[in-house]
Amino acid sequence: MLSKVSDSGSAWYPVPIKKLDTLLIKAIYSGRGYSHPYALRRNIAYNLQYLEYLDRTVQDLKLSSVLLTQTWKSFVIAGCGIIESLLHYLLIANGAHAKTKWDLVAVAPGNSKTWDGEVRKVDSHVYKKRSSPRLEQMRFDAMIKKSESKKVLGCEHSIYPLLKKLRPLRNKFHLQEIGNVVDTDWNAFNWSEACFMAQVIQRVFTSTIFNPNADERGYFDYLSRYHEI
Numbered sequence: 001m002l003s004k005v006s007d008s009g010s011a012w013y014p015v016p017i018k019k020l021d022t023l024l025i026k027a028i029y030s031g032r033g034y035s036h037p038y039a040l041r042r043n044i045a046y047n048l049q050y051l052e053y054l055d056r057t058v059q060d061l062k063l064s065s066v067l068l069t070q071t072w073k074s075f076v077i078a079g080c081g082i083i084e085s086l087l088h089y090l091l092i093a094n095g096a097h098a099k100t101k102w103d104l105v106a107v108a109p110g111n112s113k114t115w116d117g118e119v120r121k122v123d124s125h126v127y128k129k130r131s132s133p134r135l136e137q138m139r140f141d142a143m144i145k146k147s148e149s150k151k152v153l154g155c156e157h158s159i160y161p162l163l164k165k166l167r168p169l170r171n172k173f174h175l176q177e178i179g180n181v182v183d184t185d186w187n188a189f190n191w192s193e194a195c196f197m198a199q200v201i202q203r204v205f206t207s208t209i210f211n212p213n214a215d216e217r218g219y220f221d222y223l224s225r226y227h228e229i
Helices: 017-024 037-060 065-093 140-150 159-169 191-205 214-218 221-227
Strands: 099-108 112-115 118-121 124-135
Touching: 017 037, 017 214, 037 065, 037 191, 037 221, 065 140, 065 159, 065 191, 140 159, 159 191, 191 221
Parallel strands: none
Antiparallel strands: 099 124, 112 118
């Protein structure tokens, strides 16, 4: 239970970073083509702790409906960030991440002209060929599609439909990206989205990717209540 700063006794703590790192290092380690696996494990662990904290907040505090919605938003966005970073790593480790042999060196602006009743222009992009391919930036939706086709999350097929439902919410931290008059956080985030996110996190981190023991599986038991949609 969360405690007030003024309360006596010890503070509430989520699963320790050291324990989470022991789980994560089973899949995220050096020698798989990723530059900084230690830092990635740490960032994932910090955010896993944050998810547990957000859940504890909902359990212990009487929140207004707006604050509850914003808590679900934080839960979903942090969870998507965890999964996106993991997919990025696994695609690299499995040699499935997009690559390019070209670097953009210049853009030559073209002249505008009227074409089919519209004013248009064509710019010329100049590329230089690299001596070796480099990783190309992939969007979250592209990572999901590639991961599904390459089965980088194993045979747990039920994860991908949930990720596809969550994907449009990934960039909702950009408050100015509004599609229509009712495209608000209030309408975008609720219990259902939190359940989808919790199920993805629990299934991924208790899967054969990390091969957790019984104690490690227990780190994610608090997410089981989110299966009740």
